[in-house]
Amino acid sequence: MKWATGPVEVTFLKRYKRFFADVKIRDGIEVAHVANTGSLKPNLQEGIKALVLPSDNPERKLKWTLVALQSPSGSWVGIDTAIPNKLLRHVCESKQCADWAEFAEFKHEVKISKETRLDGLLSSPSKKRYLEVKNVTYAVGDLANKKGQAQFPDAVTERGQKHLRELMALMEQGHECELIFTIQRLDCTSFAPADDIDPEYGRLLREAIGKGLIVSPWLIEVGPPGVTWTGHKLPVEI
Numbered sequence: 001m002k003w004a005t006g007p008v009e010v011t012f013l014k015r016y017k018r019f020f021a022d023v024k025i026r027d028g029i030e031v032a033h034v035a036n037t038g039s040l041k042p043n044l045q046e047g048i049k050a051l052v053l054p055s056d057n058p059e060r061k062l063k064w065t066l067v068a069l070q071s072p073s074g075s076w077v078g079i080d081t082a083i084p085n086k087l088l089r090h091v092c093e094s095k096q097c098a099d100w101a102e103f104a105e106f107k108h109e110v111k112i113s114k115e116t117r118l119d120g121l122l123s124s125p126s127k128k129r130y131l132e133v134k135n136v137t138y139a140v141g142d143l144a145n146k147k148g149q150a151q152f153p154d155a156v157t158e159r160g161q162k163h164l165r166e167l168m169a170l171m172e173q174g175h176e177c178e179l180i181f182t183i184q185r186l187d188c189t190s191f192a193p194a195d196d197i198d199p200e201y202g203r204l205l206r207e208a209i210g211k212g213l214i215v216s217p218w219l220i221e222v223g224p225p226g227v228t229w230t231g232h233k234l235p236v237e238i
Helices: 083-093 158-172 199-210
Strands: 010-014 018-024 029-036 049-054 064-068 074-078 107-110 117-123 128-136 139-142 146-153 176-183 188-193 214-223 227-235
Touching: 010 029, 010 064, 018 049, 018 064, 029 083, 049 083, 074 214, 083 107, 083 117, 083 128, 083 176, 083 214, 083 227, 117 158, 128 146, 146 176, 158 176, 158 199, 176 188, 176 199
Parallel strands: 029 064, 128 176, 146 188, 176 214
Antiparallel strands: 010 018, 010 049, 018 029, 049 064, 064 074, 107 117, 117 128, 139 146, 214 227
């Protein structure tokens, strides 16, 4: 998927009030919208390269949106939380994923209760598979040599815990469920829950896997041309 507008390479300076970042563009400093509510640790380092997208909406207060940061390995790290759902829809509708060949229909954003919508539903005449997608930016380990481990979440996520409980309830009803982690960086070789950050999420994820949850850590390439689904999945280390 190409960016909606051409990205501009800038220098990241600092983030504040969660949704704002100062970036250096050419000889000036601009404020960019940060399209991510997570902590983004340890990606926010002063002086690193970043990508921002310009907005052509004259009514918008901030002209720029911060969409990617560069890691020590040189890999771009996609931080825009709107990308995973767009990517899911693109992969489903273009039928790129061989794992889903048996499913004839895809629905985007499916309501399963008064409070909850899941990101997708695959259907065939004989079964259904519910899909939930999470964005992953956090990584640890030997990132400089592109041998890091991607982890989720980067902050305690009660919403993520709730989704795991709801996926387990759906599996108890006889449905298939798949949790997709979009790893928007190419410097990792495995995926694991971030137990040191949210041990309850890790516990629930292991419980759900034991009950049949399909976990798919998609490797996503992010860069100036756009966002690409590589078709590769990282091994899960539980």
